[in-house]
Amino acid sequence: MIDRAGRRALRGGLVAIGVLAGLALLGPALAPHDPREHVGFPANSLRPPGGDFLLGTDFYARDILSRLLAGTPVSLGIGFASAALSVTLGTLLGAVAGYRGGLLDAAVLRLVDLLLAFPRLVLLLLLVAFFQRSIPLVVLVIGATGWMATARIVRAEVQSLRARPFVEAGRALGLSDRRLLFRHVLPNCAGPIFVSASLSVAAGILLEASLSFLGLGVPPPAPSWGGMLNEGRDFLRQAPWISTFPGLMILGAVAAFQILGNGMRRALGGARRIAP
Amino acid sequence: MSLGRPALLQVEDLRTHFFTEEGVAPAVDGVSFDLDEREVLGLVGESGCGKSVTALSILRLVPAPGRIVGGRVVFRGRNLLPISEEEMRRLRGASIAMVFQEPSTSLNPVLTVGSQVAEVLTLHRGLGRREARREAVECLRRVGIPDPEGRYGEYAHRLSGGTKQRVMIAMALAGKPSLLLADEPTTALDVTIQAQILDLLQRLREETGMAILLITHNLGVVAEIADAVAVLYAGKVVERAPVRPLFARPAHPYTVGLFRSLPDLGDTGKPIVPIPGSVPPPTRFPTGCRFRDRCPLAAEVCEEEPRLREIEPGHLVACHKV
Numbered sequence: 001m002i003d004r005a006g007r008r009a010l011r012g013g014l015v016a017i018g019v020l021a022g023l024a025l026l027g028p029a030l031a032p033h034d035p036r037e038h039v040g041f042p043a044n045s046l047r048p049p050g051g052d053f054l055l056g057t058d059f060y061a062r063d064i065l066s067r068l069l070a071g072t073p074v075s076l077g078i079g080f081a082s083a084a085l086s087v088t089l090g091t092l093l094g095a096v097a098g099y100r101g102g103l104l105d106a107a108v109l110r111l112v113d114l115l116l117a118f119p120r121l122v123l124l125l126l127l128v129a130f131f132q133r134s135i136p137l138v139v140l141v142i143g144a145t146g147w148m149a150t151a152r153i154v155r156a157e158v159q160s161l162r163a164r165p166f167v168e169a170g171r172a173l174g175l176s177d178r179r180l181l182f183r184h185v186l187p188n189c190a191g192p193i194f195v196s197a198s199l200s201v202a203a204g205i206l207l208e209a210s211l212s213f214l215g216l217g218v219p220p221p222a223p224s225w226g227g228m229l230n231e232g233r234d235f236l237r238q239a240p241w242i243s244t245f246p247g248l249m250i251l252g253a254v255a256a257f258q259i260l261g262n263g264m265r266r267a268l269g270g271a272r273r274i275a276p
Numbered sequence: 277m278s279l280g281r282p283a284l285l286q287v288e289d290l291r292t293h294f295f296t297e298e299g300v301a302p303a304v305d306g307v308s309f310d311l312d313e314r315e316v317l318g319l320v321g322e323s324g325c326g327k328s329v330t331a332l333s334i335l336r337l338v339p340a341p342g343r344i345v346g347g348r349v350v351f352r353g354r355n356l357l358p359i360s361e362e363e364m365r366r367l368r369g370a371s372i373a374m375v376f377q378e379p380s381t382s383l384n385p386v387l388t389v390g391s392q393v394a395e396v397l398t399l400h401r402g403l404g405r406r407e408a409r410r411e412a413v414e415c416l417r418r419v420g421i422p423d424p425e426g427r428y429g430e431y432a433h434r435l436s437g438g439t440k441q442r443v444m445i446a447m448a449l450a451g452k453p454s455l456l457l458a459d460e461p462t463t464a465l466d467v468t469i470q471a472q473i474l475d476l477l478q479r480l481r482e483e484t485g486m487a488i489l490l491i492t493h494n495l496g497v498v499a500e501i502a503d504a505v506a507v508l509y510a511g512k513v514v515e516r517a518p519v520r521p522l523f524a525r526p527a528h529p530y531t532v533g534l535f536r537s538l539p540d541l542g543d544t545g546k547p548i549v550p551i552p553g554s555v556p557p558p559t560r561f562p563t564g565c566r567f568r569d570r571c572p573l574a575a576e577v578c579e580e581e582p583r584l585r586e587i588e589p590g591h592l593v594a595c596h597k598v
Binding site: 164165166168169170171172173174175176183184187188190 | 335337365366367368369370373374376378381382383384385386387395396399400444447448451457
């Protein structure tokens with residue numbers, strides 16, 4: 001059963017994600033300025049927080065708050081889309097490997113080991129280097145490098161589930177392997193898959209920010225938290241607010257999904273270790 | 277076992293061996309029996325004597341490292357062992373169904389019990405979603421579940437053991453099989469529930485005309501509903517007979533031992549005499565008669581393998597000393 005800390009984590013994570021989702025949906029309506037507009041450049045360049053600019057402006061006199069709000073759906077969207085991709089990929093590969101066993105299982109496991117041996121960011125940089133920068137590319141490469149943990153978890157679950165009597169009973173009733181795997185075994189893995197998905201969203205948001213910070217993620221002028229962090233780098237002393245606020249947004253969003261994932265894991269019975 | 281008409285199921289010299297690291301385990305080693313339509317055959321023996329493996333072999337669901345290495349399983353005149361896996365799959369649940377010992381773990385914990393019955397209906401009887409749902413409720417009603425509409429959406433953990441076993445039976449019967457393999461269907465249940473489940477199987481047999489291969493270690497269960505009995509020991513049939521002669525005149529020393537170790541409900545003061553020892557692990561079955569280590573009648577002749585022979589019409593025994 002879920003303990004108090006777990007329940008608190010679930011609730012906290014959900015509330016924070018709800019707020020973020022609200023910001024992402026209502027962002028354009030809440031933003032006081034056009035996120036791309038140079039509001040009275042150069043007079044309003046590097047304005048500190050307060051007054052007309054609640055969170056200040058950057059060097060180009062763009063409103064930080066408006067840019068943060070405009071970046072929210074981008075960051076969350078990339079986080080969700082990349083997580084959907086990596087969790088789907090990981091679930092499919094892990095499920096088939098765990099159910100089939102044998103050579104296929106060994107091959108998937110080796111591939112997982114191989115990919116996990118590379119630092120993920122290096123792998124990402126390698127992949128994005130070959131292509132024109134775009135949001136779909138960012139989603140694709142984050143998704144394609146993030147399925148391994150899910151695959152391992154699902155494989156282990158499926159492997160233990162396929163030996164359960166209800167699978168044997170299903171087979172004795174003439175259910176096909178595909179039906180048994182996808183309709184009977186996989187729904188029993190839903191818990192760990194959701195945990196893995198939540199942690200994958202957190203990782204996706206962080207990686208998108210990293211890529212954008214390095215100038216390889218979301219192409220400008222589209223606002224993204226990582227990109228804003230980078231833009232503030234040269235003004236850290238005169239105008240620390242440019243980098244601080246997007247940094248806090250990244251921290252908050254990543255923490256929200258991590259905490260939700262942790263809460264779900266506790267709800268599933270605590271001791272079960274689930275890799276990030 | 278009538279003449280002239282072929283039996284529904286003929287198992288001939290079935291051999292299923294397990295190829296383990298400790299050697300080959302002949303878990304089923306030359307088992308033969310016939311089963312007619314509407315007949316209930318009790319397959320009796322201690323744990324580890326090959327009863328369940330026999331049933332799984334009939335469905336061709338022997339788990340690795342086991343393999344059927346010989347014999348024939350003839351169902352409605354057709355040997356099932358060489359047919360394709362796809363054909364076999366279509367037979368499972370539709371012509372031959374199975375009920376397992378543990379109803380608690382044999383149901384999927386995350387699907388409603390009704391949807392699991394409905395799944396068999398869509399699969400084997402080609403019903404649409406709505407029809408399948410309606411029919412599934414009927415199936416639940418037929419196995420004596422009260423308020424079947426309410427139970428349809430229930431998950432397994434909310435049901436009692438007896439109700440779960442009824443659901444399993446409903447699933448098994450949903451495809452209208454002509455043969456039901458029931459592997460210790462009452463063992464995991466309370467005694468009062470056991471009797472109810474046996475009554476249910478009896479009633480369903482009368483209603484549907486299906487044959488039942490009833491696997492059990494409980495001779496009381498056999499006496500209740502079986503027409504004939506095959507006693508299995510260490511992967512071989514040691515005695516086979518209609519139920520009355522077997523209960524009146526058990527011949528094989530192992531069968532006699534099983535009866536002796538049965539507590540008497542009337543409590544006539546007759547002592548319970550257990551059979552000494554236990555079934556040896558299948559990798560170390562003795563040569564010759566496999567019961568000779570534990571047999572009170574064992575003699576030199578028992579080093580030779582005994583064959584099944586008829587001692588009265590329909591009553592076969594594999595023992596040199598009878």
